[in-house]
Amino acid sequence: MFSSSLLKSVSKPGRYAGGEFGQILKKREDVDANFAFCFPDSYEIGMSNLGLRILYGVLNKDPKIRCERVFAPWTDMEDKMREKGILLCTQESGEEVRSFDFLGFTLQYEMCYTNVLNVLELSGIPLLASERGEEYPIVIGGGPCSYNAEPMADFFDLFNIGEGEEMLPEIVNLRIKMKKKGASKQEFLREAARTIEGVYVPSLYDVSYNEDGTVKAIEPKYPDVPRKVRKRIVKDLDTMFFPEQVVMPYIECVQDRIALEVFRGCIRGCRFCQAGMVCRPVREKSPETLLKQAKCLYDNTGYDEISLTCLSISDYTRLRELTDGLIEWTDGKKVSLSLPSLRIDSFSKELMDKVASVRTSSITFAPEAGTQRLRDVINKNVTEEDLMRSAGIAFETGKDTIKLYFMNGLPTETLEDIEGIGLLAKACVEKYYATPGHGKRPPQITISVSSFVPKPFTPFQWEPQDTVAQLEEKNQYLKEKITDRKIRYTHHDARVSHIEAVLALGDRRLSAALIEARRQGFRYDAWDEFFSYEKWMDVFAKCGIDTAFYANRRKAEDEILPWDTIDCGVTKEFLLREKHKAYGEKTTPSCREACSGCGANCLGGKDICCAKTK
Amino acid sequence: MLCEDKMIEEYPLLPEPKTVRLKFCKTGALQYISHLDLQRNFGRILARADLPLWYTQGFNPHPKLVFALPLAIGCESVCELADIRINRDMPCDEILRRMKKATVRELDFLSCYEANRKFAEITYAGYLVKIQSPMNMLPAEADVEKLLTSSPLIMIRKTKSGEKETDIVPMIKKVRVSKDENGLCLRLLLSAGEGNTLNPELVVSALRQHLAFPGEEAEYSIMREYLTDGSRKEFV
């Protein structure tokens, strides 16, 4: 437990104090297993995560399990902890994290890896799984990054591949059962890998490398360990566990509202998007379920805003029913509704009116690429017309600010495509003045450009990333093309994207660099103020790691990839087909128009789009 | 709201909105929550409690909510007051029952009643400061008392208009010092109210500056115990 003098000496002590409404308090002596669930970033970021809300509820629903939350302490707290030799504790009970049976991390982005190691260190837990005896927690990883967590493989006992709602309690219960029989951690890990779908135990595989640095083979150490670990999904979202209570943060968090998850998966298949591939197949919740859940959450939280979450809200087949139902219900209440992730082609006046209650004059679209050619390459399937029509509707209804998201460094990109970004923004400005009834102020079009990072399990996983120099040159080129003061141009730091690519595409040999990064005190690398490209490059150089090999190299199609052990449903054949279509500038229809045989239907699921497939 | 609760609409509308006062504590973990964060969360507690709240008219309607006296971070209290306004005749004990269900033990509601006195009458707040320390490290009671009662005792006070050097002795109405096996106990009555509130933390800082006690690492707690009006009668 953090002492009161310590809490009084740090910024925002509310981050560490606990005491929130909705937290679940159990006693150690009343349960068989203690699970510390860590979001490896600040409290304000972590408490905004829907996955944490769900899994915290799922685990605690089981009377045998106690789950408590842990976050990365902010840097001022970390300094004090190190100075005084204080170990990291959980929020609820204030007990030391290392006294728990499990420590689970959700890995949402690669740049949090150094925070994971920092949390282990601050908890007094050895970083390497191989150095942790029976007395230490079993360290579990899950979340999007676990699809290729090879750079982190040496630090974790097991990974959850896919959705954790069912898998996580199974894992904990297996441990409880085996521990009672006196089984060791190793025996448990092997049994979990053998019997629980979605469990990947990295230490049960040997990886060998070719002379050119590529992977030669990934071999299970024992015959009963699965050669491929198949992603786990929840088949029916309507009957899936739903957290009726949210732990209510007192201090302001990034997402401080009700998050209503409408569906999982995506019918689109943008070729750069990992979430769109690994979350397949689409599974929807019914409007009836959603309405019931919204009311329940409203009563139990007192939040005055509901946000519908999913990869692309306009693709929800029963959106109309849902929004009508929600509007009808929220009308008398002081609750507002927000719909993020709108697609340009489905933006309508009607939808716009429904979210008008959101007090904002700005609207966001993501064309991703500047020309139709390149949008076809990435399978974005929206046209300039779509954008102009949507922008027109927004302007008509009084908005004067539009934010446009793009990516640069996409495969086959030329300077013409970069210039196209500026031209699209210019077209928006012209559209503003051409729209009858536009606002009084001049329009403000913001272009935000991030750099393409090739991700595992996408058709672009074989693609090289542009070098930092190339990306920066493209940023500069675009900057010079934009002269209109009504267009604001911002871009992400290409150097962060480079490190992100290395970690996203990396293999187990990167663990040496991560250990070195920890040794040098890296943490909070997802935060601009703490990220240092020079230091990262020094670390890689010191460990003899060529970052270009991971980030900027075109991979052969028959190359064994570090993440080949994982089966996310979507087949390599499909990804290759998509890659070749990209080069041919050919688009692929959405799953609702036609099934493209991606393979994800083999995972099953009470599903609407895959029902049509063989 | 649970199904056994009566619907709000079952309570008759009032001809005029009515102000009710809630007394609550803010202890333990909740002492680290700032006044601003408390205000934001209070709205959510009210919503969870499902009360017949009266909303301000206008572009951005919100429930009426007024706090008696903000509490500094690191300070506990068993005598916080807040006024809300309702537009239906829900009995005070029902409001209290609903509020209690919508919160945690460390931010518990202690009573609810129709208020008649104005917060502006609040003039002093009583605090209990407990400083943990081994017996042999404690300063003499008389020294502490002398320090806190001999003007001038200049400290830097944060006010709305920035930091200001202030003699805090006139703001200390009463001091009582005692010792026990855990350390030093201070009972303070400090001036309170709009623009004139003395943070008890400043009294602890004064001790530290002038008597080298308590040490930087010492554990201490501050509890606001009661509020009074100008004639030092308890304010409720």
Ligand code: SF4
């Ligand atoms: S199997 Fe067909 S319909 Fe289902 S996700 Fe894959 S491509 Fe889409």
